Amino acid sequence: MTLLNELGQRICILGPSNSGKSTLATKLGEKLNISVCHLDQLAHIPGTNWERRDEKEFAADQDVFLEKESWIIEGNYSFCMPQRFAKATSLIWVDPNFLGCCFRYISRCIKNDRNRPGRLKDATNEFSFEMFNLILFKYPKIRQKHKAILSGYTFPLLYIYSMKGLNQYYIKWGLKR
Structure with missing residues:
Protein backbone atom coordinates (compact mmCIF):
# COMPACT_ATOMS: atom_id res chain seq x y z
CA MET A 1 0.00 0.00 0.00
CA THR A 2 1.36 3.39 -1.04
CA LEU A 3 2.46 5.66 1.79
CA LEU A 4 1.20 9.24 1.84
CA ASN A 5 4.72 10.70 1.73
CA GLU A 6 5.45 8.72 -1.46
CA LEU A 7 2.96 10.83 -3.43
CA GLY A 8 5.13 13.95 -3.47
CA GLN A 9 3.89 17.54 -3.62
CA ARG A 10 2.17 17.59 -7.05
CA ILE A 11 -0.59 15.00 -7.17
CA CYS A 12 -3.02 14.34 -10.03
CA ILE A 13 -6.25 12.45 -9.39
CA LEU A 14 -8.17 10.84 -12.27
CA GLY A 15 -11.29 8.74 -12.50
CA PRO A 16 -14.87 8.61 -13.70
CA SER A 17 -17.48 11.09 -12.56
CA ASN A 18 -18.73 10.42 -9.04
CA SER A 19 -15.84 8.16 -8.10
CA GLY A 20 -14.77 10.28 -5.13
CA LYS A 21 -11.98 12.32 -6.78
CA SER A 22 -13.10 15.71 -5.46
CA THR A 23 -13.55 14.55 -1.89
CA LEU A 24 -10.22 12.71 -1.93
CA ALA A 25 -8.45 15.78 -3.32
CA THR A 26 -10.01 18.02 -0.68
CA LYS A 27 -9.12 15.67 2.18
CA LEU A 28 -5.55 15.20 0.92
CA GLY A 29 -5.19 18.96 0.53
CA GLU A 30 -6.31 19.49 4.13
CA LYS A 31 -3.98 16.76 5.46
CA LEU A 32 -0.93 17.88 3.45
CA ASN A 33 -1.70 21.62 3.52
CA ILE A 34 -1.57 21.77 -0.29
CA SER A 35 -3.76 23.84 -2.65
CA VAL A 36 -6.44 21.89 -4.51
CA CYS A 37 -7.84 22.51 -7.97
CA HIS A 38 -11.11 20.90 -9.07
CA LEU A 39 -10.95 20.94 -12.86
CA ASP A 40 -14.74 20.91 -13.23
CA GLN A 41 -14.75 24.33 -11.57
CA LEU A 42 -12.26 25.64 -14.12
CA ALA A 43 -13.97 23.98 -17.08
CA HIS A 44 -17.47 25.36 -16.42
CA ILE A 45 -19.04 28.77 -15.99
CA PRO A 46 -20.21 29.39 -12.40
CA GLY A 47 -23.93 30.01 -11.95
CA THR A 48 -24.90 27.94 -15.00
CA ASN A 49 -26.20 24.46 -15.66
CA TRP A 50 -22.60 23.26 -16.10
CA GLU A 51 -22.00 25.29 -19.26
CA ARG A 52 -18.47 24.74 -20.57
CA ARG A 53 -15.90 27.53 -20.79
CA ASP A 54 -13.65 28.08 -23.76
CA GLU A 55 -11.01 25.29 -23.73
CA LYS A 56 -8.08 27.66 -24.26
CA GLU A 57 -9.12 29.84 -21.30
CA PHE A 58 -9.68 26.77 -19.16
CA ALA A 59 -6.27 25.30 -20.10
CA ALA A 60 -4.58 28.65 -19.42
CA ASP A 61 -6.13 28.79 -15.93
CA GLN A 62 -4.97 25.22 -15.27
CA ASP A 63 -1.45 26.15 -16.37
CA VAL A 64 -1.39 29.09 -13.94
CA PHE A 65 -2.35 26.71 -11.11
CA LEU A 66 0.41 24.29 -12.16
CA GLU A 67 3.05 26.99 -11.55
CA LYS A 68 2.61 26.55 -7.80
CA GLU A 69 5.32 24.65 -5.96
CA SER A 70 2.83 22.11 -4.63
CA TRP A 71 -0.70 21.19 -5.69
CA ILE A 72 -3.38 18.57 -5.94
CA ILE A 73 -5.45 18.66 -9.11
CA GLU A 74 -8.42 16.41 -9.75
CA GLY A 75 -10.35 15.76 -12.91
CA ASN A 76 -9.85 14.31 -16.34
CA TYR A 77 -9.98 16.57 -19.42
CA SER A 78 -7.48 14.61 -21.48
CA PHE A 79 -6.67 17.50 -23.83
CA CYS A 80 -4.76 19.21 -21.01
CA MET A 81 -3.31 16.15 -19.26
CA PRO A 82 0.18 16.54 -20.75
CA GLN A 83 0.73 19.85 -18.93
CA ARG A 84 -0.34 18.27 -15.61
CA PHE A 85 1.53 15.03 -16.06
CA ALA A 86 4.76 16.81 -17.04
CA LYS A 87 4.87 18.40 -13.57
CA ALA A 88 3.22 15.69 -11.46
CA THR A 89 5.07 13.72 -8.81
CA SER A 90 2.34 11.05 -8.69
CA LEU A 91 -1.07 10.09 -9.97
CA ILE A 92 -3.98 8.50 -8.16
CA TRP A 93 -6.50 6.82 -10.44
CA VAL A 94 -9.79 6.15 -8.63
CA ASP A 95 -11.70 3.75 -10.87
CA PRO A 96 -14.51 1.95 -9.02
CA ASN A 97 -17.46 0.06 -10.48
CA PHE A 98 -19.53 2.21 -12.84
CA LEU A 99 -22.82 1.19 -11.20
CA GLY A 100 -21.51 2.53 -7.90
CA CYS A 101 -20.66 5.81 -9.64
CA CYS A 102 -24.25 6.00 -10.94
CA PHE A 103 -25.60 5.35 -7.45
CA ARG A 104 -23.35 8.04 -5.96
CA TYR A 105 -24.48 10.45 -8.69
CA ILE A 106 -28.17 9.91 -7.84
CA SER A 107 -27.40 10.27 -4.14
CA ARG A 108 -25.42 13.47 -4.79
CA CYS A 109 -28.31 14.96 -6.78
CA ILE A 110 -30.86 14.10 -4.09
CA LYS A 111 -28.71 15.57 -1.30
CA ASN A 112 -27.92 18.69 -3.36
CA ASP A 113 -25.18 19.61 -0.88
CA ARG A 114 -24.10 23.14 -1.78
CA ASN A 115 -20.81 22.58 0.10
CA ARG A 116 -19.73 19.33 -1.54
CA PRO A 117 -16.14 19.34 -2.80
CA GLY A 118 -15.89 20.08 -6.51
CA ARG A 119 -19.38 21.53 -6.86
CA LEU A 120 -19.72 24.32 -9.40
CA LYS A 121 -20.38 27.61 -7.60
CA ASP A 122 -24.06 28.56 -7.87
CA ALA A 123 -24.80 25.73 -10.32
CA THR A 124 -28.40 25.88 -11.44
CA ASN A 125 -28.83 22.10 -11.66
CA GLU A 126 -27.00 18.97 -10.50
CA PHE A 127 -28.94 16.31 -12.42
CA SER A 128 -28.30 15.46 -16.06
CA PHE A 129 -29.03 12.37 -18.17
CA GLU A 130 -25.80 13.21 -19.99
CA MET A 131 -23.93 12.36 -16.78
CA PHE A 132 -25.41 8.83 -16.81
CA ASN A 133 -24.42 8.51 -20.46
CA LEU A 134 -20.89 9.62 -19.58
CA ILE A 135 -20.54 7.17 -16.68
CA LEU A 136 -22.15 4.17 -18.36
CA PHE A 137 -21.13 4.45 -22.00
CA LYS A 138 -18.45 7.05 -22.64
CA TYR A 139 -16.10 6.49 -19.71
CA PRO A 140 -15.07 2.93 -20.69
CA LYS A 141 -13.67 4.40 -23.95
CA ILE A 142 -12.16 7.36 -22.10
CA ARG A 143 -10.45 4.92 -19.70
CA GLN A 144 -8.60 3.36 -22.65
CA LYS A 145 -7.55 6.80 -23.89
CA HIS A 146 -6.21 7.66 -20.43
CA LYS A 147 -4.24 4.41 -20.26
CA ALA A 148 -2.62 5.26 -23.59
CA ILE A 149 -1.72 8.77 -22.41
CA LEU A 150 -0.31 7.45 -19.14
CA SER A 151 1.93 4.94 -20.89
CA GLY A 152 4.37 7.76 -21.68
CA TYR A 153 4.98 8.77 -18.06
CA THR A 154 7.05 7.24 -15.29
CA PHE A 155 5.73 8.89 -12.12
CA ARG A 177 -14.41 11.42 6.07
Whole structure:
Protein backbone atom coordinates (compact mmCIF):
# COMPACT_ATOMS: atom_id res chain seq x y z
CA MET A 1 0.00 0.00 0.00
CA THR A 2 1.36 3.39 -1.04
CA LEU A 3 2.46 5.66 1.79
CA LEU A 4 1.20 9.24 1.84
CA ASN A 5 4.72 10.70 1.73
CA GLU A 6 5.45 8.72 -1.46
CA LEU A 7 2.96 10.83 -3.43
CA GLY A 8 5.13 13.95 -3.47
CA GLN A 9 3.89 17.54 -3.62
CA ARG A 10 2.17 17.59 -7.05
CA ILE A 11 -0.59 15.00 -7.17
CA CYS A 12 -3.02 14.34 -10.03
CA ILE A 13 -6.25 12.45 -9.39
CA LEU A 14 -8.17 10.84 -12.27
CA GLY A 15 -11.29 8.74 -12.50
CA PRO A 16 -14.87 8.61 -13.70
CA SER A 17 -17.48 11.09 -12.56
CA ASN A 18 -18.73 10.42 -9.04
CA SER A 19 -15.84 8.16 -8.10
CA GLY A 20 -14.77 10.28 -5.13
CA LYS A 21 -11.98 12.32 -6.78
CA SER A 22 -13.10 15.71 -5.46
CA THR A 23 -13.55 14.55 -1.89
CA LEU A 24 -10.22 12.71 -1.93
CA ALA A 25 -8.45 15.78 -3.32
CA THR A 26 -10.01 18.02 -0.68
CA LYS A 27 -9.12 15.67 2.18
CA LEU A 28 -5.55 15.20 0.92
CA GLY A 29 -5.19 18.96 0.53
CA GLU A 30 -6.31 19.49 4.13
CA LYS A 31 -3.98 16.76 5.46
CA LEU A 32 -0.93 17.88 3.45
CA ASN A 33 -1.70 21.62 3.52
CA ILE A 34 -1.57 21.77 -0.29
CA SER A 35 -3.76 23.84 -2.65
CA VAL A 36 -6.44 21.89 -4.51
CA CYS A 37 -7.84 22.51 -7.97
CA HIS A 38 -11.11 20.90 -9.07
CA LEU A 39 -10.95 20.94 -12.86
CA ASP A 40 -14.74 20.91 -13.23
CA GLN A 41 -14.75 24.33 -11.57
CA LEU A 42 -12.26 25.64 -14.12
CA ALA A 43 -13.97 23.98 -17.08
CA HIS A 44 -17.47 25.36 -16.42
CA ILE A 45 -19.04 28.77 -15.99
CA PRO A 46 -20.21 29.39 -12.40
CA GLY A 47 -23.93 30.01 -11.95
CA THR A 48 -24.90 27.94 -15.00
CA ASN A 49 -26.20 24.46 -15.66
CA TRP A 50 -22.60 23.26 -16.10
CA GLU A 51 -22.00 25.29 -19.26
CA ARG A 52 -18.47 24.74 -20.57
CA ARG A 53 -15.90 27.53 -20.79
CA ASP A 54 -13.65 28.08 -23.76
CA GLU A 55 -11.01 25.29 -23.73
CA LYS A 56 -8.08 27.66 -24.26
CA GLU A 57 -9.12 29.84 -21.30
CA PHE A 58 -9.68 26.77 -19.16
CA ALA A 59 -6.27 25.30 -20.10
CA ALA A 60 -4.58 28.65 -19.42
CA ASP A 61 -6.13 28.79 -15.93
CA GLN A 62 -4.97 25.22 -15.27
CA ASP A 63 -1.45 26.15 -16.37
CA VAL A 64 -1.39 29.09 -13.94
CA PHE A 65 -2.35 26.71 -11.11
CA LEU A 66 0.41 24.29 -12.16
CA GLU A 67 3.05 26.99 -11.55
CA LYS A 68 2.61 26.55 -7.80
CA GLU A 69 5.32 24.65 -5.96
CA SER A 70 2.83 22.11 -4.63
CA TRP A 71 -0.70 21.19 -5.69
CA ILE A 72 -3.38 18.57 -5.94
CA ILE A 73 -5.45 18.66 -9.11
CA GLU A 74 -8.42 16.41 -9.75
CA GLY A 75 -10.35 15.76 -12.91
CA ASN A 76 -9.85 14.31 -16.34
CA TYR A 77 -9.98 16.57 -19.42
CA SER A 78 -7.48 14.61 -21.48
CA PHE A 79 -6.67 17.50 -23.83
CA CYS A 80 -4.76 19.21 -21.01
CA MET A 81 -3.31 16.15 -19.26
CA PRO A 82 0.18 16.54 -20.75
CA GLN A 83 0.73 19.85 -18.93
CA ARG A 84 -0.34 18.27 -15.61
CA PHE A 85 1.53 15.03 -16.06
CA ALA A 86 4.76 16.81 -17.04
CA LYS A 87 4.87 18.40 -13.57
CA ALA A 88 3.22 15.69 -11.46
CA THR A 89 5.07 13.72 -8.81
CA SER A 90 2.34 11.05 -8.69
CA LEU A 91 -1.07 10.09 -9.97
CA ILE A 92 -3.98 8.50 -8.16
CA TRP A 93 -6.50 6.82 -10.44
CA VAL A 94 -9.79 6.15 -8.63
CA ASP A 95 -11.70 3.75 -10.87
CA PRO A 96 -14.51 1.95 -9.02
CA ASN A 97 -17.46 0.06 -10.48
CA PHE A 98 -19.53 2.21 -12.84
CA LEU A 99 -22.82 1.19 -11.20
CA GLY A 100 -21.51 2.53 -7.90
CA CYS A 101 -20.66 5.81 -9.64
CA CYS A 102 -24.25 6.00 -10.94
CA PHE A 103 -25.60 5.35 -7.45
CA ARG A 104 -23.35 8.04 -5.96
CA TYR A 105 -24.48 10.45 -8.69
CA ILE A 106 -28.17 9.91 -7.84
CA SER A 107 -27.40 10.27 -4.14
CA ARG A 108 -25.42 13.47 -4.79
CA CYS A 109 -28.31 14.96 -6.78
CA ILE A 110 -30.86 14.10 -4.09
CA LYS A 111 -28.71 15.57 -1.30
CA ASN A 112 -27.92 18.69 -3.36
CA ASP A 113 -25.18 19.61 -0.88
CA ARG A 114 -24.10 23.14 -1.78
CA ASN A 115 -20.81 22.58 0.10
CA ARG A 116 -19.73 19.33 -1.54
CA PRO A 117 -16.14 19.34 -2.80
CA GLY A 118 -15.89 20.08 -6.51
CA ARG A 119 -19.38 21.53 -6.86
CA LEU A 120 -19.72 24.32 -9.40
CA LYS A 121 -20.38 27.61 -7.60
CA ASP A 122 -24.06 28.56 -7.87
CA ALA A 123 -24.80 25.73 -10.32
CA THR A 124 -28.40 25.88 -11.44
CA ASN A 125 -28.83 22.10 -11.66
CA GLU A 126 -27.00 18.97 -10.50
CA PHE A 127 -28.94 16.31 -12.42
CA SER A 128 -28.30 15.46 -16.06
CA PHE A 129 -29.03 12.37 -18.17
CA GLU A 130 -25.80 13.21 -19.99
CA MET A 131 -23.93 12.36 -16.78
CA PHE A 132 -25.41 8.83 -16.81
CA ASN A 133 -24.42 8.51 -20.46
CA LEU A 134 -20.89 9.62 -19.58
CA ILE A 135 -20.54 7.17 -16.68
CA LEU A 136 -22.15 4.17 -18.36
CA PHE A 137 -21.13 4.45 -22.00
CA LYS A 138 -18.45 7.05 -22.64
CA TYR A 139 -16.10 6.49 -19.71
CA PRO A 140 -15.07 2.93 -20.69
CA LYS A 141 -13.67 4.40 -23.95
CA ILE A 142 -12.16 7.36 -22.10
CA ARG A 143 -10.45 4.92 -19.70
CA GLN A 144 -8.60 3.36 -22.65
CA LYS A 145 -7.55 6.80 -23.89
CA HIS A 146 -6.21 7.66 -20.43
CA LYS A 147 -4.24 4.41 -20.26
CA ALA A 148 -2.62 5.26 -23.59
CA ILE A 149 -1.72 8.77 -22.41
CA LEU A 150 -0.31 7.45 -19.14
CA SER A 151 1.93 4.94 -20.89
CA GLY A 152 4.37 7.76 -21.68
CA TYR A 153 4.98 8.77 -18.06
CA THR A 154 7.05 7.24 -15.29
CA PHE A 155 5.73 8.89 -12.12
CA PRO A 156 4.25 6.63 -9.43
CA LEU A 157 0.69 5.54 -10.26
CA LEU A 158 -1.66 4.42 -7.52
CA TYR A 159 -4.62 2.61 -9.07
CA ILE A 160 -7.63 2.26 -6.75
CA TYR A 161 -10.26 0.01 -8.31
CA SER A 162 -12.99 -0.02 -5.64
CA MET A 163 -14.64 2.17 -3.01
CA LYS A 164 -13.48 -0.38 -0.43
CA GLY A 165 -9.90 0.21 -1.58
CA LEU A 166 -10.39 3.98 -1.47
CA ASN A 167 -11.77 3.74 2.06
CA GLN A 168 -8.71 1.70 3.10
CA TYR A 169 -6.47 4.54 1.91
CA TYR A 170 -8.58 7.06 3.86
CA ILE A 171 -7.87 5.02 6.99
CA LYS A 172 -4.17 4.37 6.22
CA TRP A 173 -3.51 8.03 5.42
CA GLY A 174 -5.52 9.34 8.40
CA LEU A 175 -7.98 11.29 6.27
CA LYS A 176 -11.22 12.41 7.90
CA ARG A 177 -14.41 11.42 6.07
